[in-house]
Amino acid sequence: MVSWAITGATRGIGLGFVDNLSVDPKNQVFAIIRSRGTAGPLEELAAKRKNIQIVVTDISDPRKLDQAAAEVSKVTVGSLDVLILNAGSAEPETSTLPPSAFRGKEEALEKEINENVKANLISNIYVINSFLDLVRNGKEKKIVFISSPSGDVEFNRVTGISTVLGYSVSKAGMNIVTTKFGAELAQDGIKTLSLSPGWVNTDAAQAVTGAPDIRKFMLNAFRKIDQSVNEPISVDESVTHQLQVIQSLTEANSGKFVTHHGNVDWF
Structure with missing residues (x-):
């Protein structure tokens, strides 16, 4: 049995991981969430x-x-094969401002x-450190951060997107952190990866890009990267x-930032 832990599993991509993985009874899936109050679809599943x-x-925290890691450990007898860091947010309301608009603010x-x-x-570093001993004892030994093209320099340069400043900075920063964990933990056989999910039809994405003008x-902007989008x-x-990309993760490509295609084709 392969054990998986996914943060941010109440909806969207996180719930998608739980749904896809749990189809196979050989997978043990831990859905790590903030509250059951918004977890209706997950509870049903x-x-x-x-x-x-x-x-x-x-x-x-x-x-x-x-405590969450200890809860998982009781079920898996002290191990975890794959940790997927999916939880995240784009806050606050000033995300629509470009850098120069913060003058005087x-x-x-x-x-x-x-x-x-x-x-x-920072929260993702906390998650990794709390679950690290379990991953060390796992068979797959994989830590995957669900990133975004917003955290890629070339993507932002070509598209000309100047907003979501804090979100982009945090994603780019966590890409580096993921690489550094990979460098540190290679001696333990642990592989890390930053992974862009693509442009995905989630509630969060609709909240950002749902308005016709946006x-x-x-x-x-996206068509400056790929005209077929x-x-x-x-x-x-x-x-x-x-x-598929996670399953193909090896020591050879540990620490990289790739897309859901396993390369730099964002869409």
Whole structure:
């Protein structure tokens, strides 16, 4: 049996991972979430598939994460094969501003950067450190960070997207952190990967690009990368491709940042 732990598993890509993986009864799937209050679809899925276990924690609290890891450890007898870091957010409301718009808004700038770094970088370091001993004892020994093209320099340069400053900084920063964990843990046989899921049709994506004018702007930007882009892909398609990349992760490509195609084809 292969054990998987996925953070941010109540909806979107995280729930997609849980759904896809739990189809195989040989997988033990731990859905790590913040609250059961918003986990209706996950609860329904877990009721039907006994290889899903819901673990409630706060990824910003190392002590609670240690408790979550201990909960997983009881089931797996001290091991975890694959840790997928999917939880994250794009906050706060100033994400629509380009860098120069923060002149005279220093407090807003600090909040824009700090809130995103806390949610998308520091919390993920906490998660890795709490679950690291379990991963060391696993068979697969893989840690995967679900990143974004927003954290890639060349993607931003070519598309000309100047907004979501804090989100982009935090994703780029966590890409580096993931690489550094890979460098540190290579001696233990642990592989790490930053993975872009593509442009995916999730509730979170719709909240950002759902308005017609924003959708038009984003499409025009994305088509500077790939002229064939028309719409986001489904969660199932994204997760299926991502799992293929995760399954092919070896020491040779540990620490890289790739797309759901296993290369730099963002769409």
